[in-house]
């Protein structure tokens with residue numbers, strides 16, 4: 001038997017309920033992703049309490065499901081987008097938008113600048129292209145400079161600073177670029193500094209934010225203008241695996257707030273994806289077959305790696321560990337066994353859970369894979385092997 005991560009507190013009751021309703025009610029057709037909006041709302045409320053006065057941005061790429069975006073829009077200040085597709089998905093909302101990402105196409109820049117979206121410039125070449133497009137459109141572009149900092153977020157699942165990078169402008173070159181965009185008549189919006197992702201250690205985030213503030217102050221001094229907005233990045237992680245603990249966001253807020261007073265002419269934003277939506281999602285897949293092979297029991301399900309790549313350990317993980325999973329309809333105290341939960345694909349990589357202890361399940365039973373709200377369906381190769389696209393459901397109280 002191998003351990004699995006902890007089930008999020010909202011889903012620990014058995015049989016499993018989502019948004020207060022039995023999970024089986026969402027599983028008429030499987031596989032299905034169910035997003036419990038109450039979980040998202042509780043995360044945004046927790047952010048507001050911990051970071052009063054700081055803008056909250058949502059990184060759309062974590063989960064772009066349209067009904068989720070619509071439900072989130074009133075609870076957040078801005079959408080951070082990373083493509084023309086995400087631009088289109090967020091067109092209907094009044095929220096501020098900023099557009100980051102290397103390799104923005106001309107047509108994407110044109111659409112974003114025309115819509116008044118802040119462009120987080122990733123290079124000098126991109127600044128030149130953006131200025132030329134704005135000139136042609138006859139609009140004053142909103143431009144911020146994404147900085148490639150000289151430090152990185154310690155303990156980050158994905159390090160994005162402190163080295164040569166396709167992301168952002170090396171800190172040393174930033175003051176000259178800021179002067180250039182201001183001289184060209186652009187509406188300079190400030191800095192975007194993103195040092196990493198999926199960090200659980202509050203101390204590491206506190207240190208990274210302190211470095212970010214120092215760096216922004218130094219760059220502003222050299223450029224001669226305070227930034228109107230400083231996007232501090234995010235990087236708040238969620239505990240996927242055994243032994244991991246949730247990040248102490250209140251400690252981060254306490255450390256950050258007094259520091260913000262050192263830049264009185266600047267607004268601050270934190271951009272989060274995973275932390276806001278990751279724990280809201282439950283992926284439900286039905287057992288099609290139960291088989292024994294050389295002393296191991298396998299539950300073969302109707303979805304796997306094609307929908308939940310990360311849970312199978314194939315999205316940026318070095319060592320495969322088990323996400324939390326459950327048998328949705330199991331009663332408390334039901335007899336358990338050691339099983340592996342696998343998907344329907346013809347590859348040994350398609351393993352949702354490896355030798356975990358679960359209540360005994362039969363074909364027809366539904367397995368829940370938790371932590372499925374961020375980087376799930378849209379970060380998975382759902383067309384691989386030609387199975388249908390899974391359903392998605394936003395579970396929210398009726399209004």
Ligand SMILES: *Cc1c(COP(=O)(O)O)cnc(C)c1O
Nearest residue numbers: 059062194197198234272273274
């Ligand atoms: C992906 C991304 C985020 C969101 O990261 P999470 O780990 O999901 O919070 C935030 N900012 C930028 C620039 C990103 O590329």
